[in-house]
Amino acid sequence: MTEEGTLAYGTNIDVRSAAGPVGAATPTCQLRDVLDRVGDKWSVLVMALLGDGPRRYSELQRGIEGISQRMLTLTLRSLERDGLVVRTVTPSSPPRVDYSLTPVGRTLSTEVGSLIRWAEAHRDYVAQSRLRYDEQ
Amino acid sequence: MTEEGTLAYGTNIDVRSAAGPVGAATPTCQLRDVLDRVGDKWSVLVMALLGDGPRRYSELQRGIEGISQRMLTLTLRSLERDGLVVRTVTPSSPPRVDYSLTPVGRTLSTEVGSLIRWAEAHRDYVAQSRLRYDEQ
DNA sequence: CCGTATCCTTAACGATACTG
């Protein structure tokens, strides 16, 4: 990955050709833009849940402990904006809203899934490391 | 992933067996703890750079545009605490400090690497999606 | 049921200055 390149704040990601830092004032969708999607507090969990199939708004809220309505809505809107999630409204009464992954969303959900599996697999190791580090 | 489970704030991650939300007051190293490491602003970039091999402190700082000394140090300390990075001091003059991945760190660096490649591959798609969403 | 609006708090982060 990035043989000798610079991981710039607003870099074009593939900076193999660049010698110095890539300009930080580049315009549209950069590495950080996309990474921030994974970086926020809830997107990863939402993507993981939706990876198992479509979910209603209320199912997501019950499925992700501690998320507020505000944050669930904001997270879903962001994911929708990025073309990773689609929102489907069934105008029944009461109205029913389902969220599901787009094809591209599914590919990210896969990545996110293996990240979660990594966390699961190395949880104890990390906990032990922290204990040892802290008691020094 | 997580067949029918709840992705709780402090969950034990594998909650396949649990019916309801897992207690939020669990003690040590939970899903969110590990995910937050990926969630902060710089860890992913540091891990990616170190995935190419050991780097000196100054190399990391030059390699990651926009990172402050403060944040580089904090990020490295956290990664060290989690047992993902090791710090090696060569007491020359001027002193030389190298950072490298632990074996477990390398496995996370791999995950992080494919995440970055995902971002690279779908950057344009995401940018387009945002444009379309915003102009509505 | 599925949100939006508002207010408020915290903590992540940046800037700057200083040190062995």
Added chain:
DNA sequence: CAGTATCGTTAAGGATACGG
């Protein structure tokens, strides 16, 4: 070179209340 210390900002997120 490789940090630490301090201060200030701002943006993310939580709590709560209300609406279609």
